Amino acid sequence: xxxxxxxxxxxxxxxGMGFTxxxxxxxxxxxxxxxxTKVTLNEVAHSIFYAPQYVAIEEGYFVNExxxxxxxxxxxxxxxxxxxxxxxxxxxxxGSEATVYAYQQGAQDKVLNFAQLTQRAGNFVVAREKMxxxxxxDLKGKDILGGRKSGMPEMVFEYILKEKGMDxxxxxxxxxSIDFGSTAAAFAGGQGQFSIEFExxxxxxxxxxxxxxxxxxxxESGYVPYTAYSARESYIEKNPEVIQxxxxxxxxxxxxxxxxxxxxxxxxxxxxxxxxxxxxITAIVKRYQEQDTWKDNxxxxxxxxxxxxxxxxxxxxxxxxxxxxxxxxxxxAKKAEE
Numbered sequence: 001x002x003x004x005x006x007x008x009x010x011x012x013x014x015x016g017m018g019f020t021x022x023x024x025x026x027x028x029x030x031x032x033x034x035x036x037t038k039v040t041l042n043e044v045a046h047s048i049f050y051a052p053q054y055v056a057i058e059e060g061y062f063v064n065e066x067x068x069x070x071x072x073x074x075x076x077x078x079x080x081x082x083x084x085x086x087x088x089x090x091x092x093x094x095g096s097e098a099t100v101y102a103y104q105q106g107a108q109d110k111v112l113n114f115a116q117l118t119q120r121a122g123n124f125v126v127a128r129e130k131m132x133x134x135x136x137x138d139l140k141g142k143d144i145l146g147g148r149k150s151g152m153p154e155m156v157f158e159y160i161l162k163e164k165g166m167d168x169x170x171x172x173x174x175x176x177s178i179d180f181g182s183t184a185a186a187f188a189g190g191q192g193q194f195s196i197e198f199e200x201x202x203x204x205x206x207x208x209x210x211x212x213x214x215x216x217x218x219x220e221s222g223y224v225p226y227t228a229y230s231a232r233e234s235y236i237e238k239n240p241e242v243i244q245x246x247x248x249x250x251x252x253x254x255x256x257x258x259x260x261x262x263x264x265x266x267x268x269x270x271x272x273x274x275x276x277x278x279x280x281i282t283a284i285v286k287r288y289q290e291q292d293t294w295k296d297n298x299x300x301x302x303x304x305x306x307x308x309x310x311x312x313x314x315x316x317x318x319x320x321x322x323x324x325x326x327x328x329x330x331x332x333a334k335k336a337e338e
Contacts (some may be wrong), residue, residue: 036068036311037242042080042089043225045180046073046272048199049122052294053093056253056270065245076180077151083113090235093117095152096228096300096308097317099327104319106164112236113262114329115229115247115298115336120218120291122226123147123158124202125194126187126211134214136164139172145183145195146174152226153180153217157196162314187211199284200276207280218291222226224311225304236329240317244332250298251336258295262286298333 014321043050056062062069072089074080077098082224083089085107089099092098092111099111131138139161147154154176158168177330178186188210195211205211207284229250236243256266266282273281288294302324312318 005243007012020232028162036063037066037239038244039091039246040070040072040089041091041093042072042074042083044074044077044080044092044094044185045198046271047122048276048281049263049288050093050117050227051285051288052117052250052253052257053268054253055256055265055273056249057273058268059253059256061252061261062246066323067245067249069240070218076148081111084230084232085109089214090239090242091231093159093227093229093231095151095287096230097150097155097312098224099196099228099230100290100309100312100318100322101150103322103327110233110327111127111230111328112233113225113228113300114232114236114243115250115333116225116295116300116304117228117250117291118226118295119225119295121153121216121221121224121289121304122293123153123157123198123217124213125215125217126197126202126205127214128193129210130212130293131214136160136215136220137166139171139194142193143191143271144171144175145178145187145192146176147180147183147196149176150315151180152315153196153198155218155311155317156224156226159220159311159314163220185243199287200273200280203280203284211232213287216291218293221311222307223304225308228300229298233311240332244335246297252335253296254296254298257285257289258296262289297337299337300328300333301330302328 022290057069080092080094081098081102084092088247096113102111106249147159161168183195184197184205184234187195202213206213262282262285265285270278270281305324305328309318309321
């Protein structure tokens with residue numbers, strides 16, 4: 001009997017210690033959560049194009065840097081910029097042209113680019129049939145579904161056309177009136193002979209047999225600072241540790257996508273894209289990897305900024321060229337790659 005009582009006492013003691021241990025672990029987790037700094041990130045779109053960011057989220061890199069990230073999709077650079085300027089967002093992720101526009105409009109609190117994620121345009125030319133020998137001049141005289149006039153996708157596309165000796169306004173018919181997220185449906189429904197599409201729309205059109213990717217705007221345009229992270233100058237000055245931790249987490253995500261297969265990357269970011277199956281996500285990651293979409297580091301280089309301004313000038317959207325140092329910070333990205 002005494003033996004049974006002793007055993008029961010030992011079990012209860014162990015159980016009590018277990019509860020104490022659980023409470024201690026819960027307390028540690030709660031304490032860690034309370035120590036995290038909340039950062040609201042407003043992204044221009046939710047796209048596989050930005051895979052390094054989603055790797056950083058899914059692998060806990062931001063949490064490891066003491067950041068509790070709240071991700072909001074703005075659906076357009078203009079909306080992301082509005083959220084930044086109003087203080088609704090701490091960090092914006094969008095085409096860098098938006099920071100130039102804000103500067104031109106005399107923003108009191110400058111919006112500075114501190115990290116560049118993608119170095120290629122992410123849109124593709126989609127045709128109604130396979131065209132293995134596609135030439136850009138094949139677009140002459142055709143009806144094309146484009147994008148918003150002052151948006152980066154459309155400006156890059158038209159920059160390429162001009163570089164190829166064509167006039168976007170007279171050599172073809174470009175429909176710039178359709179919403180960014182609706183061009184694929186319009187194309188599948190019979191509008192246009194070509195469409196300029198992002199992923200996953202380009203791949204989904206191919207899977208449905210409704211269109212075929214015949215060219216990459218990213219390959220033709222060269223290395224462009226297509227999307228970058230920015231914040232108000234006052235926020236950066238008040239929160240340098242947060243910005244550094246944020247960039248460090250992103251660099252880890254960048255390192256991952258540059259050292260792993262499309263299959264491995266797709267499996268990590270799949271929870272971010274529940275509407276797509278793993279095969280589709282893998283195919284899209286592969287397409288972006290093959291065109292050298294992601295940089296080795298996050299440094300926003302001067303030559304890229306100058307090309308951006310060339311594109312803006314070509315589109316008639318630049319009043320006056322802006323000095324690189326006025327809108328770009330490189331210290332955080334350089335430190336993150338050390």
